[in-house]
Amino acid sequence: MNKIYKERPYYLNQIRPFIGSDLIKVLVGQRRVGKSYILFQLIDEIKAKDKKANIVYINKEENEYDAIVNYHDLIVYAEKRIIKNVKNYLFIDEIQDIENFEKALRHLAAKKVFDLYCTGSNARLLSSEIATGLSGRYIEIPIHPLSYQEFLQFHAISSGEENCLKYIRYGGLPFLANLELRDEVVYGYLQSIYNTIVLKDVVARFNIRNINFLNRLLEYVADNIGSLVSAKRISDFLKSQKTQTTPNKILDYLSYLCSSGIVRKVNRADIKGKKIFEINEKYYWEDLGLRNSLVGYKATEIGQMLENLVFLHLSRLGFKINVGQLDNKEIDFVAEKEGRKIYIQVAYLISDKAVKDREFGNLLDIPDNYQKIVVSMDKLIGDDYRGIKHYQIMDFLQHDELLKV
Structure with missing residues (x-):
């Protein structure tokens, strides 16, 4: 060609x-x-x-x-x-x-x-x-945007915290390998891609007239990565911002956005009873660069974006993914593939005993012997805590074999 x-x-x-x-x-x-x-x-x-x-x-x-x-x-x-x-x-x-x-x-x-x-x-x-x-x-x-490993290869750079943060900041669209990785350069390109996706794959495809409402909805999804959301909660928020809508309209528009591939829905499942809940799901972005081009990159949101990265990694590897519900506790991801199951918690930093107790404790409460993992940005971490593996995000994203047990 x-x-x-x-x-x-x-x-x-x-x-x-x-x-x-x-x-x-x-x-x-x-x-x-x-x-x-x-x-x-x-x-x-x-x-x-x-x-x-x-x-x-x-x-x-x-x-x-x-x-x-x-x-x-x-x-x-x-x-x-x-x-x-x-x-x-x-x-x-x-x-x-x-x-x-x-x-x-x-x-x-x-x-x-x-x-x-x-x-x-x-x-x-x-x-x-x-x-x-x-x-x-x-x-x-x-087909997905570049994985972290592909991002390093395409940009001819080595793994490390600085370059991992670039991946989080700019995402994995392949064409970025032709651009200088600076906000004013990258986000200009990504905003044009965002507009193309919204206009061609959502607005034109589904005959949407209120583009402003669609953008407001995407901004809400971008600001709530990793949070359980419902159509009613989104509707109430938008109404508080003087945007009139209904839960049914929200559900329709979220479906349109998912069909374009720009965002992905993850359902919530009861770990004990294996029931899939019909409300309060999570939405993640297929590319964090597109998300950041819309609402901006904020260092205070790295924890949310790490969770998004872990979701994308699991998705690329072909896992079926749910958010886990264990009584009143939440497990970030329950990933299943070929009869295997893996429970994963994601945190920015395991900064103190309270965070450690929450992230590891939730996993320890699960009454089975499937693999359990905590992923964070911590530089110096223990390999194992009461049978739970703890990986730095860069290692987790580069070594697929960590999820093969």
Whole structure:
């Protein structure tokens, strides 16, 4: 594709086993997390192995593909470009911008002429439409902003508290590797991405008229990372700020925001009874840089942002995540994967006995023997406290094996 990029082997390794299969490979993630460049890397790998491979590439963000409006246009465009007696590959970027795209995918998959790949930024639209029309015929690969380890590699810097704070401050959108990491430079870029996500993936997609209200809601979510929130609580707060709304409207808008990928919802679950509560969930940002470009970076909020980072790390690794409720105590994260369960508490610093008793004590009260971890920014920490591991955030984010027991 004649593109210069840095590889992201974590995602390539997930996709490679399916190259050449009949399954449609669907890459889903917030805008500007690098989905297109992962496609470019796949294309280059395919061409390196098969010089005759026919690559058909469509990017709905580029004007030259404006004529592809609906599923019929897509089918006609693709089938005109089939070459006989060679392997044909079809790559479609931002497929959700094509009306009834799932009909085209179903048609093309049935023909078995193309090896199919697509990306999309609207998680709800993609999952619902593809699941309905293509059940059992696709594999979905979530793509996220750079992990901490990727951030270090992309920016050619080493791990340490200063660079970890840069990651917290500016986030992990890959293009930042081309910019000087200063507030006035980075936040200008991130604000343009924020506006694109809000306008294209929320306002236009769901026909929203009150953009100011949407921004106020996002500001509330940004200011309340790691806090249990409810639609009624948000509604009451906005009303106190002279913004009229209802809990039902709040729920709708939160759903729209989650579908764009800019924020993520985490439900609350009872640890003993395994019940999922229907109110009081938490919301985290897919990229902290976008969050900070909206409400500003404040050193006093590092504890909240550390919690957001731990959530993102667990999510990248494929864990199902809930907030744990144990009687009247809260466990920041209950992470489950492949029959394993891990309980995690996050704190900025374990600064005194009261903080230590709270963070470790909540975990000690859990009546099972699954892995329990405390994560903080502390430089000098003990390795183990009554069976509970204590990790510095930089180590936790760099060593996936810490979560393999």
